[in-house]
Amino acid sequence: RKEVEQDPGPFNVPEGATVAFNCTYSNSASQSFFWYRQDCRKEPKLLMSVYSSGNEDGRFTAQLNRASQYISLLIRDSKLSDSATYLCVVNRPNFNKFYFGSGTKLNVKP
Amino acid sequence: DGGITQSPKYLFRKEGQNVTLSCEQNLNHDAMYWYRQDPGQGLRLIYYSQIVNDFQKGDIAEGYSVSREKKESFPLTVTSAQKNPTAFYLCATQTDLNTEAFFGQGTRLTVV
Numbered sequence: 001r002k003e004v005e006q007d008p009g010p011f012n013v014p015e016g017a018t019v020a021f022n023c024t025y026s027n028s029a030s031q032s033f034f035w036y037r038q039d040c041r042k043e044p045k046l047l048m049s050v051y052s053s054g055n056e057d058g059r060f061t062a063q064l065n066r067a068s069q070y071i072s073l074l075i076r077d078s079k080l081s082d083s084a085t086y087l088c089v090v091n092r093p094n095f096n097k098f099y100f101g102s103g104t105k106l107n108v109k110p
Numbered sequence: 111d112g113g114i115t116q117s118p119k120y121l122f123r124k125e126g127q128n129v130t131l132s133c134e135q136n137l138n139h140d141a142m143y144w145y146r147q148d149p150g151q152g153l154r155l156i157y158y159s160q161i162v163n164d165f166q167k168g169d170i171a172e173g174y175s176v177s178r179e180k181k182e183s184f185p186l187t188v189t190s191a192q193k194n195p196t197a198f199y200l201c202a203t204q205t206d207l208n209t210e211a212f213f214g215q216g217t218r219l220t221v222v
Contacts, residue, residue: 008150032208043200043213044153087152092207097168098143098202098211102152 006071006088014109017078021104023088024026024070031100032091035065035073037084037105044087049059078108113137116201116214120222123195125190131186131217133201141204142184143211146170146197152199159184189221196221 006023013019014082025033033050050062050071061074075082088101114135123129133142140162145153154166159178169179178184188195198218202211 002151032210034210041196041198041218045213046210081132089211097155097158098153099144100152102150 003027003089003099004088004101006104007087008102008104010105010107012107012109014080015078015080016109017075018074019073019078019106019107020072021068021086021088022072023101023104025069025090025094025099026069027089027090028066028069030069030090030092034089034091035060035062035071036089038087039084041078044079052063075106078106080108082106082110083108114201114203114214116217118217119214120127121217121219122203123219125221126190128169128187128189129219131199131201132218133184133186133189134182135184135201135203135214135215136182137180137205137212139205139212140181141207142175143204144168144174144180144186145200145202146182147200148197148202156186156199192215195219 004025021076035047036044037047038044050064054063059076063072085103085105090099117132143158145154147153155169156174157176159165175187199212200216204211
């Protein structure tokens with residue numbers, strides 16, 4: 001079983017839509033969780049960290065469910081510029097490792 | 111400017127040749143990582159280093175070598191033993207074990 005699993009998509013949504021991605025992780029010892037955004041042929045960039053209490057940054061909301069071992073990302077009022085691949089990342093510091101999902105592709109259409 | 115600099119941005123290698131990818135950072139971060147990304151796939155860890163003069167193999171270290179002689183620098187050599195080196199290579203740093211990773215702009219390596 002993969003450490004981190006994501007639906008690869010693509011998610012094709014119209015501008016203004018609300019879209020949600022989930023990501024599951026297999027190891028309950030995981031301690032830190034992140035969402036990264038990656039544009040085509042570019043490096044991943046941190047979108048937001050995911051805290052146990054959940055966190056929100058503008059149109060983006062991230063949630064962590066430790067009991068079910070998943071994290072989620074909600075994007076409200078989608079913009080064309082939100083089109084990208086979203087990577088779920090889990091950190092297990094005792095193993096000095098980040099585990100990356102393979103990404104969920106989002107296409108926002110006019 | 112503070113950041114992570116990878117060079118070159120594009121690199122072409124002939125079969126049987128060793129090539130070295132550069133990664134330099136001025137963020138004063140202790141931990142540095144090398145990842146490989148293939149089309150449509152997630153990042154896979156090649157090597158990582160938590161401190162100077164120490165590094166550990168990641169999940170796909172075969173055919174690669176690294177050094178960490180200075181805190182700022184973590185070069186990756188792709189040797190001729192790596193049979194399928196064409197990929198996007200990303201260097202990352204981390205300040206503390208529970209914090210996020212910061213990425214360089216990547217090197218796209220192609221075997222010709």
